[in-house]
Every structure is written in structure tokens, then in C-alpha cells.
Amino acid sequence: MRVLVLNCGSSSVKFAVIDTNTKESIASGLVENIGVNGHTKAKGPEGKIDFNFDCPTHAEAVDQVKKFLDSQNLTSSIEAIGHRVVHGGKYIKSEKVTQEVIDYIRSITLFAPLHEPAHTTGMECATKFFPDIPQVAVFDTAFHQTMPTKAYLYGIPYKFYEQDKIRRYGAHGTSHRFVTAEACNVLGTKPEETCLITAHLGNGSSCSAILNGKCVDTTMGFTPLEGLIMGTRSGSLDPAILFYISKKYSKEYGTIDQLDHLVNKESGLLGLSGLSNDMRTLTQAASEGNKRAQIALDVFCYRLTREIGGIAMALPRIDAIVFTGGIGENSSYVRKQTLENLKILGYQIDDDRNNKSGKESNHLITKDGTPKAIVVATNEELLIALDTEALVK
Numbered sequence: 001m002r003v004l005v006l007n008c009g010s011s012s013v014k015f016a017v018i019d020t021n022t023k024e025s026i027a028s029g030l031v032e033n034i035g036v037n038g039h040t041k042a043k044g045p046e047g048k049i050d051f052n053f054d055c056p057t058h059a060e061a062v063d064q065v066k067k068f069l070d071s072q073n074l075t076s077s078i079e080a081i082g083h084r085v086v087h088g089g090k091y092i093k094s095e096k097v098t099q100e101v102i103d104y105i106r107s108i109t110l111f112a113p114l115h116e117p118a119h120t121t122g123m124e125c126a127t128k129f130f131p132d133i134p135q136v137a138v139f140d141t142a143f144h145q146t147m148p149t150k151a152y153l154y155g156i157p158y159k160f161y162e163q164d165k166i167r168r169y170g171a172h173g174t175s176h177r178f179v180t181a182e183a184c185n186v187l188g189t190k191p192e193e194t195c196l197i198t199a200h201l202g203n204g205s206s207c208s209a210i211l212n213g214k215c216v217d218t219t220m221g222f223t224p225l226e227g228l229i230m231g232t233r234s235g236s237l238d239p240a241i242l243f244y245i246s247k248k249y250s251k252e253y254g255t256i257d258q259l260d261h262l263v264n265k266e267s268g269l270l271g272l273s274g275l276s277n278d279m280r281t282l283t284q285a286a287s288e289g290n291k292r293a294q295i296a297l298d299v300f301c302y303r304l305t306r307e308i309g310g311i312a313m314a315l316p317r318i319d320a321i322v323f324t325g326g327i328g329e330n331s332s333y334v335r336k337q338t339l340e341n342l343k344i345l346g347y348q349i350d351d352d353r354n355n356k357s358g359k360e361s362n363h364l365i366t367k368d369g370t371p372k373a374i375v376v377a378t379n380e381e382l383l384i385a386l387d388t389e390a391l392v393k
Contacts, residue, residue, distance in 0.1 A: 095137050174380045237263070
């Protein structure tokens with residue numbers, strides 16, 4: 001089956017056409033800067049495109065995706081559409097897109113205000129441009145809904161959970177689910193008999209504890225802000241810090257929106273380094289003696305180590321730590337520092353294997369005879385396509 005995978009973000013639409021039989025991407029692309037000065041870049045069997053265009057809303061972005069597919073002679077071959085949805089609220093698995101599903105996603109906009117409106121708009125636009133093609137919503141939060149009550153409740157009055165469903169939901173579930181299955185293939189184990197720590201590290205980052213194929217704890221919470229230090233997000237912090245900042249710096253950070261921008265867009269690696277949110281840039285700068293860049297790296301790796309140690313307590317053992325995502329797959333520095341911080345658990349990095357990202361050692365980056373850490377490439381688009389196929393067949 002050929003599935004069009006749509007990932008409608010706050011100001012972009014990523015897409016890919018996946019053949020579920022070969023598990024290969026036939027075409028892929030990105031429409032970005034929606035609402036400002038739209039830019040699209042894509043490639044397919046008939047060639048590439050790369051240009052700017054007027055793109056005031058997501059409707060124009062999805063229309064551009066359709067035009068590109070037309071130009072590649074792919075539109076008629078699309079049999080289903082799969083949507084990545086950041087927050088699924090009550091949904092514990094992928095669902096066929098219906099008006100009821102769209103209305104529910106719209107009703108929980110406050111759970112992910114930058115993403116949920118884009119998701120519902122994307123679904124409605126896809127219905128307009130591809131009226132006879134079935135659609136499926138694949139939720140990033142669904143994989144984490146197996147967490148026990150003790151792992152997902154916050155220490156605030158219980159009425160907020162009863163009335164508003166304020167709890168920990170997690171994120172990156174599509175990636176964590178995909179690499180869990182891939183890691184079991186690498187290890188030669190069955191998911192229902194395996195204990196893993198999966199670390200999805202990128203501009204957004206999270207770790208999950210996987211017990212017998214199911215998530216029992218994760219580092220992200222009610223929103224994707226909790227947990228690890230990220231590219232521009234603060235990760236977990238003492239809430240009283242925000243009270244202090246809003247009072248002392250009321251002109252810049254006196255409103256909720258200003259504080260939201262502070263912790264989501266001005267913090268993390270960018271805020272610590274004052275230089276960049278890009279791990280590659282910071283690693284290079286630190287090697288050249290930039291102290292703030294080094295501080296950012298140290299804090300990032302230490303927080304990652306601490307969070308891994310924390311969620312590990314939800315498991316009876318660790319069969320492997322799995323690194324994935326842009327940083328997890330490509331930063332030998334982050335993997336090395338993190339595992340060296342975990343020496344108390346017996347991890348010993350193999351520098352040669354790590355520098356090659358495990359590509360010549362069956363994904364393994366630790367020394368033989370020591371606890372295993374592996375590198376596994378994620379493929380969220382493929383999993384979305386496979387979920388979509390399973391639901392519409």
C-alpha cells in the first residue's frame with residue numbers, strides 16, 4: 001500500500017509517500033515558514049523542487065503537497081493518508097479520522113496549542129484535496145498510555161486530574177515504539193521479554209522505560225516541555241523560578257505568554273550557551289574552547305544521565321539503552337559522555353564502535369561483556385504508514 005504521511009506542525013508540513021510493501025520512501029518533502037514566506041523543498045521519482053511561494057495558511061501548504069504529488073504522477077497511487085498527532089489525550093491507539101476524532105483533537109488544543117490546530121487543519125485540508133482516501137491519526141502520546149497511575153499523576157490536587165485530565169502523557173511515542181521493536185530485532189529478543197531504556201534525542205528529547213514491550217515511565221509530561229534539557233526548551237525546573245522571574249523582570253516576562261516563550265523558545269541548549277540550539281554547532285564550539293558551549297553540553301548530558309537513572313527504577317533490569325533521533329544517532333560525544341556518567345551501572349563505551357555509531361558492530365557501542373548500549377535509527381514515517389495500512393485494510 002502507498003500511504004501519504006502528513007506531519008502538520010505549527011508552521012510547517014512535512015510529508016512522505018511510503019510504500020508499506022518495500023518499506024521505502026518514494027517521495028518526501030517539507031513546506032515551511034507557513035504564515036510568513038512559504039518555502040517548499042521536496043524530491044520524488046520525477047525530480048526535485050526548491051522554491052519560495054505565498055503560503056498564508058496550512059491549506060496552501062497541503063495544496064502544495066498535492067501539486068507536487070501531481071507533478072510526480074503519484075496522486076492516483078495514494079491509497080491512504082496517515083497523520084502524526086502530537087497529543088492524543090484519551091486515545092490509547094491510532095484511530096481512523098472521523099469528524100468525532102477531529103472535534104476531540106480540537107477540544108484538547110490547550111494540551112498542545114502550537115500543534116493541535118495544525119493537525120486538525122491538516123486533516124480537513126486532506127479531506128478536501130483527497131476526498132475519497134481514508135485517513136488515520138497516529139498519536140505521539142498513545143504509546144505511553146500503559147504507564148501506571150503512580151507514574152502519570154502529579155502531586156497537585158486530584159480534582160485537576162478528574163476535571164481537566166492533567167497528568168503526564170509523554171511524547172515521541174511513535175519513535176519510542178518503533179525503536180523498541182527494532183532494538184528487539186537487534187538483540188534477538190521478544191518485546192514481551194525485554195527491558196529497555198529508549199532515548200530519543202533531538203531538538204526535542206525524551207527517554208522511556210520499556211517493560212515487556214510497554215512503556216511504564218517516560219520523561220515528558222503533560223506537555224513536551226517536561227524532562228530533559230532540549231534545543232530551546234528548559235526541560236523540568238522548579239516552578240517557583242517562573243514566579244521569581246515574572247516578578248523581577250515583569251516587563252519582559254510578566255505575562256503567561258512571555259513565560260511560555262521563555263521556557264519553550266529561549267531556554268535549553270540555546271539559553272545555556274547563548275550561541276545555538278544545534279548540538280553540532282555546540283560540540284564544535286566547545287572543542288575550540290567556548291566555555292558556555294561546554295557548559296551547555298555538560299548540563300545536557302548530566303540531565304540525560306539523571307533521567308535515565310530515574311526511569312530505570314521502573315524496570316527489573318536493563319537489557320539495553322537505545323539511542324535514537326538526530327542527536328542520539330549522530331552525536332558520539334553525547335553518547336560517550338552519557339555512558340561514562342553511567343559507570344555506576346557498569347557501562348563501558350567502546351570508542352571505535354561509538355565513533356562509527358555502531359554501524360560495524362551490529363548497532364553496539366559498548367564493550368563486549370559489559371551492559372549493552374545500541375544505536376538504532378528511528379523511522380516515524382514508516383510506523384505511521386504501517387499503522388495506517390493496518391486500520392484501513
